[in-house]
Amino acid sequence: MVRVRVKGDIAIDDIQLMPGVCAGGDIAIDEYTTNAGVCAGGMLIIVVRVRRYAIDEIQLMPGVCAGVSPCDNSPCLNGASCSETTTAIGYTCSCLGGFIGQNCAVDAKTVSEFTCGFETENNCVFENVDDDDFQWTYRSGSTTSGGTGPSSAYEGTQYVYTEASSPNFQGDTAVLSTVNTLLAGTSSYCLQFYLHMYGIPGTMEVKFGNRGSSSSSVWSESNDQGNQWVFHQVELPPSFTDPVIFFEATRGSSYKGDVALDLVKLSLGQCASGPSARATNPCNNGGSCNENGSAAGYYCSCMTGWSGDNCDVQDVSGNSYSCGFETDGAPCIFKDTTNDEFDWTRRTKSTPSSSTGPSSAATGDYYMYIETSSPRVIGDTAVLTTQDTNLPAGSWCLTFQYHMKGSSMGSLSVFAGDRSSSLTSIWTKSGEQVDPDLWKTATIDIPQQSNPVIMIDGIRGSSYRGDIAIDDIALNAGTCASAGK
The missing domain is CATH 2.60.120.200 (Jelly Rolls)
Structure with a gap:
């Protein structure tokens, strides 16, 4: 259809075109064309010319028609030369330097x-x-x-x-x-x-x-x-x-x-x-790695809320923290370290070995303990630490429940100090602790530090009858009301 645009509003509606013979006429609408024109005054005239035609045996074959060259239409651009081929498109372009693509249309950069x-x-x-x-x-x-x-x-x-x-x-x-x-x-x-x-x-x-x-x-x-x-x-x-x-x-x-x-x-x-260090990205928790000439070969730019050489120390601002171990994976500022011989284990009810360990948690259903059976040997240490948490400066009061029943009991120790220096032992219990109660309470003052770190060490004794358990850890800002118990 040829569409003619003129100024003025024109509307048409309900045009119908149906096959067959019109009522009162003898024209079969098998093939038709349309044309349009505009008369004076803006009237639109649509003329339909109807003819009878027939076609048959249509064939579509790959390649180009005999006597017709695909290069006649100059498909190759930017000075490229065109050559006929037997491919589906029938030609190939030889591009000048700097141009690529089927028709040499892309001005490419070389790198x-x-x-x-x-x-x-x-x-x-x-x-x-x-x-x-x-x-x-x-x-x-x-x-x-x-x-x-x-x-x-x-x-x-x-x-x-x-x-x-x-x-x-x-x-x-x-x-x-x-x-x-x-x-x-x-x-x-x-x-x-x-x-x-x-x-x-x-x-x-x-x-x-x-x-x-x-x-x-x-x-x-x-x-x-x-x-x-x-x-x-x-x-x-x-x-x-x-x-x-x-x-x-x-x-x-x-x-x-x-x-x-x-x-x-x-x-x-x-x-x-x-x-490289940059490629392996040693910076955790969204930190970015920057290479330099230091011994490590890099430094980390940490996201807000994280610090440390590898952005693995979480900054906190609270004044009270607790770990009850009732939910597996629940946040706790005391975490297992990788720099010890074995780990603390979350447990409910009795430990696997007889004549050692608690029969239940101090409160609730779960506690943490060290399993001293083989392959553990005397002196092996399991450590819980706050090294992944950047505690606010000041003094703190640490309390927890501990259980040390067994004839070959090792020791339970608490260390504290500043992150930038070595830690000092500030509390320890060695040997079996059964009198008067099996679960006992530790209340320990943590000396004031600018960047405090606290560790709880469980050390294996001379045999498998030395399971040590802890529960209900609490850390509160300030000094304890009754320190040293």
Whole structure:
């Protein structure tokens, strides 16, 4: 239909076109065309011309018609030359330097190494492609859905991610590609990146191949990696003359499947056998790693609320803390350390060995104890410590219930001091403690410190009959009303 635009309001309604013969006429509407015109005064005239035609034996074959060259339409751009081929499109373009693509339409940049931090949009060799289902999106802060996605970039303020919420569905893909970049060199490449896959993710793949050819998956991940940025490196083989790299994220079964990327780096050569301190990111709880010339080789910039060399010390501001051990995994400022021989164990009712340990908790159902059976030997130590908590400066009162029944009992000790110096023993009990009550109360003053740390050590005695238990730990700011009991 030819549409003619004129000034003035025109309206038509209830146009009907039906096959067959019109009532009172003999015209069969098998094939028709329309035309339109405008008369003086703005009246619209629609003319329908009806003819009878028939067609048969339509054939569509690959290639080009005899006597017609696909190069006649000049499909090759930017000075490229066109040559006929027997391929489906019937031609190939020989691009001039700096241009790539099927029709030499892309003005490509050439790189051998690069880093994408995604701090500035459209400034990375990895770009969204047009023939996928949805797009990677630049983002700062949290993603829009709870229970998935990062709360911040790994480094800087921005990252890219795939949003798994509606209207995206399971199986939809979002692709980043270097298709508009010429990767120089024919050696191996090392691709490094930080990936965040938290919630119910789908699949993340790295694909590699020659431009214009199919690509192959060289790396994939489809598991929940926790609410953290995880470093990955992938070695890309030197088997391609014009390589293209793809990041392909496939949406999983839930909207809680946001996938995020940050700090993508490509370098010539093989990947190192072990990543650097920056690559392994020793900084915990969202801290960022910065390389320097120190003995450790790095320092951490911690998120608010965390401190310590590796951002593993939580800053707190309260004046009262308690640990009753009734709920497994419940927050407690006293935690097992990794610098001892064995661990304290959460337990209900009796311990496994006879003639040692309590038959029940001091209060409630659960307590903590040290199991002194084999493979434990005399002198082995299990430590609970507040070293992962940055307690406010000042003096503190520590109280807890303890149980030391057994003929081969070791000792229970409390150490305290400043985080920057060695700790001092301030309370200890050795041997069996059964008179007058099996569960006893310890009340201990913790001397004033600017950055206090407290440790509770359970030390194994001469045999398996030396289980030590503790319960109802409480730590309160200030001094105890009756210290030393």
